[in-house]
Amino acid sequence: MEFLKRFPNLIVIVLLILVLIAGIAMNLRMRHLRESEAYYRWLIAAAVSERLFQDQEEGDQDGVLFSGSVAAARESGIFFDYLDGDSDSEDISLLGRVAKDYQQDWRIWSFARSSYAAEQRQQFLLLAKERKLRFAQDIQYAEAQAGDVNIFNLFFGFRKVAANLVWLEVDRYWHQGNMYRMITLMRTCVALDPHFVEAYIIGSWHLAYNATASMPDTPWPRRDWDPRYQVCLGEKERFYYYAIDFLKDGIRRNPRNYRIYFDLGFALYKQKLEDYANAVKYLAEAIALPHDRWVPRQLFLCQELNGQYEEALQGWKDYMERYPGSMTAVEVAPRFILRNQGLIYEKRAEEFRIQAKQMTDATVSKKFRKQAEENYMLARGIWNELSDPFGEGRKMRMEALDMREEGRYLEALAVLDKARWDTAALWQEFSDLIIEIKKEAGISLSVSEKKAVMRDSEVGICPGMPKEEQERRLHTIEDIKAGL
Amino acid sequence: MNAISSFFRGPYYIALYTYREGIRRKMLIGFLVLSLLVIFGSSFISSFLDPSAETDIDLKLIKDICVAAISIFGVLITVYISASVVPNEIENKVIYTVLSKPVGRMQYLLGKFMGAQLIIIVNLLLMGGLFFMALYLRQGIMPTLLLWSILLTYFEFLIVSAFTFAISCAATTSLVPIMGGLFVYITGNLTEYLKDVENRASQTTEWLDMIIGKVATGLYAVLPNLQNFSLKTQIVNGQPNDPLLDVFIPSLLLYGSIYGLAGFLCAYVIFWRKEV
Numbered sequence: 001m002e003f004l005k006r007f008p009n010l011i012v013i014v015l016l017i018l019v020l021i022a023g024i025a026m027n028l029r030m031r032h033l034r035e036s037e038a039y040y041r042w043l044i045a046a047a048v049s050e051r052l053f054q055d056q057e058e059g060d061q062d063g064v065l066f067s068g069s070v071a072a073a074r075e076s077g078i079f080f081d082y083l084d085g086d087s088d089s090e091d092i093s094l095l096g097r098v099a100k101d102y103q104q105d106w107r108i109w110s111f112a113r114s115s116y117a118a119e120q121r122q123q124f125l126l127l128a129k130e131r132k133l134r135f136a137q138d139i140q141y142a143e144a145q146a147g148d149v150n151i152f153n154l155f156f157g158f159r160k161v162a163a164n165l166v167w168l169e170v171d172r173y174w175h176q177g178n179m180y181r182m183i184t185l186m187r188t189c190v191a192l193d194p195h196f197v198e199a200y201i202i203g204s205w206h207l208a209y210n211a212t213a214s215m216p217d218t219p220w221p222r223r224d225w226d227p228r229y230q231v232c233l234g235e236k237e238r239f240y241y242y243a244i245d246f247l248k249d250g251i252r253r254n255p256r257n258y259r260i261y262f263d264l265g266f267a268l269y270k271q272k273l274e275d276y277a278n279a280v281k282y283l284a285e286a287i288a289l290p291h292d293r294w295v296p297r298q299l300f301l302c303q304e305l306n307g308q309y310e311e312a313l314q315g316w317k318d319y320m321e322r323y324p325g326s327m328t329a330v331e332v333a334p335r336f337i338l339r340n341q342g343l344i345y346e347k348r349a350e351e352f353r354i355q356a357k358q359m360t361d362a363t364v365s366k367k368f369r370k371q372a373e374e375n376y377m378l379a380r381g382i383w384n385e386l387s388d389p390f391g392e393g394r395k396m397r398m399e400a401l402d403m404r405e406e407g408r409y410l411e412a413l414a415v416l417d418k419a420r421w422d423t424a425a426l427w428q429e430f431s432d433l434i435i436e437i438k439k440e441a442g443i444s445l446s447v448s449e450k451k452a453v454m455r456d457s458e459v460g461i462c463p464g465m466p467k468e469e470q471e472r473r474l475h476t477i478e479d480i481k482a483g484l
Numbered sequence: 485m486n487a488i489s490s491f492f493r494g495p496y497y498i499a500l501y502t503y504r505e506g507i508r509r510k511m512l513i514g515f516l517v518l519s520l521l522v523i524f525g526s527s528f529i530s531s532f533l534d535p536s537a538e539t540d541i542d543l544k545l546i547k548d549i550c551v552a553a554i555s556i557f558g559v560l561i562t563v564y565i566s567a568s569v570v571p572n573e574i575e576n577k578v579i580y581t582v583l584s585k586p587v588g589r590m591q592y593l594l595g596k597f598m599g600a601q602l603i604i605i606v607n608l609l610l611m612g613g614l615f616f617m618a619l620y621l622r623q624g625i626m627p628t629l630l631l632w633s634i635l636l637t638y639f640e641f642l643i644v645s646a647f648t649f650a651i652s653c654a655a656t657t658s659l660v661p662i663m664g665g666l667f668v669y670i671t672g673n674l675t676e677y678l679k680d681v682e683n684r685a686s687q688t689t690e691w692l693d694m695i696i697g698k699v700a701t702g703l704y705a706v707l708p709n710l711q712n713f714s715l716k717t718q719i720v721n722g723q724p725n726d727p728l729l730d731v732f733i734p735s736l737l738l739y740g741s742i743y744g745l746a747g748f749l750c751a752y753v754i755f756w757r758k759e760v
Contacts, residue, residue: 028705
């Protein structure tokens with residue numbers, strides 16, 4: 001005490017040293033947390049990418065590191081309840097399954113900062129610094145450690161402002177019609193701020209909609225084979241894929257933002273490519289995340305278009321329970337519930353009819369026919385209840401199918417022809433059915449129907465297509481021509 | 485209890501006086517008005533955008549510009565205030581009057597430091613309040629995450645302020661500490677660079693490189709890294725996959741407090757031998 005009284009400032013010096021030691025400890029802790037955060041973000045991006053895209057570019061080490069991380073995660077015990085039924089034959093890894101539910105992100109975070117992941121974390125930082133990780137390109141921490149310390153890395157917050165200024169320039173180019181300059185700048189914009197979700201969404205809209213608005217569909221002979229997408233693409237069609245790539249890039253960098261999944265599913269796959277299977281895939285991802293009320297509606301519509309009537313029906317029912325007083329629940333959902341119910345009955349009836357035809361035993365065949373009739377009756381009841389152009393169209397379709405069963409092909413065709421003019425929404429479906437009935441009845445197709453058959457089949461041959469693919473498609477042409 | 489309250493009575497009055505004096509400074513008001521203009525002006529930036537596209541881009545623009553404006557003007561205010569509270573008193577010779585009273589040097593410094601913090605907090609609240617209003621008017625919901633962002637910004641400024649204050653205790657005019665404060669802010673944001681120096685130094689066997697590497701390692705461990713506070717931008721543009729806030733925010737508050745205390749103690753160590 002005497003010593004302290006003689007040297008009172010010594011306490012301050014000792015305190016300063018202790019505080020600096022505490023500062024070092026905190027520095028180490030923050031460093032660990034930031035490294036863990038970078039690793040955690042990469043894990044989520046890699047897990048989502050594994051589940052949705054399953055693509056790997058040459059030279060990227062993501063796959064190897066991710067496998068190591070999955071093995072470490074399995075041993076950590078953090079995901080013990082996900083290990084049940086875990087087998088190597090499954091396509092999706094343990095972390096991929098955990099990442100499916102965003103509410104389990106805390107587990108991945110726990111794993112990312114645990115000692116179980118220490119080795120993978122170090123490896124991650126090393127690979128990120130060497131730029132060998134595809135999904136780590138936007139991670140600021142690793143980026144700063146990669147040796148590119150410059151004015152952009154000085155203040156990360158200001159990079160966002162720079163991205164905004166670049167976006168204003170993108171907007172200006174859009175008004176000037178400078179589409180190609182716009183694309184380059186859009187990429188610069190998201191490079192500056194990878195979490196600029198609006199840039200991805202509006203950028204893809206410009207690419208898929210505005211850039212192609214005045215372009216005609218490219219004729220097949222003028223398209224080129226694109227090995228990456230495995231399709232023949234012209235200038236217009238290529239823009240759709242640019243937009244898809246842009247949004248997929250956005251998903252890799254913002255795997256927990258429902259809006260990008262929604263735009264990919266709805267604006268691109270549903271509206272532009274009419275690829276309902278993929279639309280359902282991405283819209284289902286969107287509703288698995290916190291989302292707005294209008295998102296599920298599009299999923300149910302796409303499920304219906306994709307023939308997944310049971311899922312769509314269940315979805316609409318759930319929607320009515322979740323938002324009981326909403327306008328959609330009161331005015332829209334009941335109609336779509338009836339629609340899907342009717343479609344399910346129709347589908348069942350058709351399945352029973354097919355089974356009845358396949359049966360050799362007359363009693364069993366009769367039983368199936370009876371069941372088919374019952375389902376048709378139920379469907380008819382629903383279409384009567386629905387009482388709208390869609391329901392009327394479905395009734396006419398059923399009438400035509402009955403006539404087809406009785407061999408009254410010409411009458412069936414006449415009913416379908418009238419029905420497709422009355423119900424524009426079912427035009428394509430009825431036109432296809434007309435062709436099907438004509439083929440079945442041996443009635444020759446009209447010129448436009450023949451063209452439609454050729455167009456709708458995989459007959460497109462384009463320059464650059466691999467020989468095997470060309471041969472495969474040429475065979476298909478031969479088959480169709482023979483059929484016609 | 486009495487001893488504690490009598491110890492803090494002096495710093496309390498000094499802080500109050502420092503605040504009253506500081507808040508009237510023209511340069512400070514100038515910075516504040518400029519920052520408020522930028523924050524207010526950010527709401528009009530959306531007029532440059534295509535009105536047909538119904539998006540939240542203007543909201544993002546407001547957020548990013550406001551965060552940047554608060555960072556720039558906030559740090560200027562922080563550095564200016566922290567650098568001038570002590571040198572101005574020395575220049576005006578007010579310090580001699582104060583220290584001739586029964587006020588210890590620690591109490592004096594604590595009062596000055598607390599006064600500077602009060603000014604920084606009030607300015608930050610004004611800027612943050614306007615930002616809050618701009619977001620609330622645009623979104624229609626309370627942007628509560630913004631409060632965390634502002635809190636983190638303050639703790640970042642606390643570190644800058646404490647070390648600027650320490651430099652100012654060694655100076656007789658405010659110009660050198662202002663330069664020093666800006667240097668603290670810039671180097672604090674470039675601490676990550678030391679890690680890169682360490683990595684590069686380890687790639688050779690030259691003794692000089694090895695020494696540089698060791699020095700860089702030591703400095704990297706001791707110096708505050710202001711990049712840790714980049715979370716403040718992340719929060720404002722929040723993503724649903726951020727379950728990190730519960731760990732990061734308390735750690736950052738503790739981090740800011742420790743380095744703030746370290747800066748203040750450095751100031752005291754410098755000041756106690758100063759001949760005033």
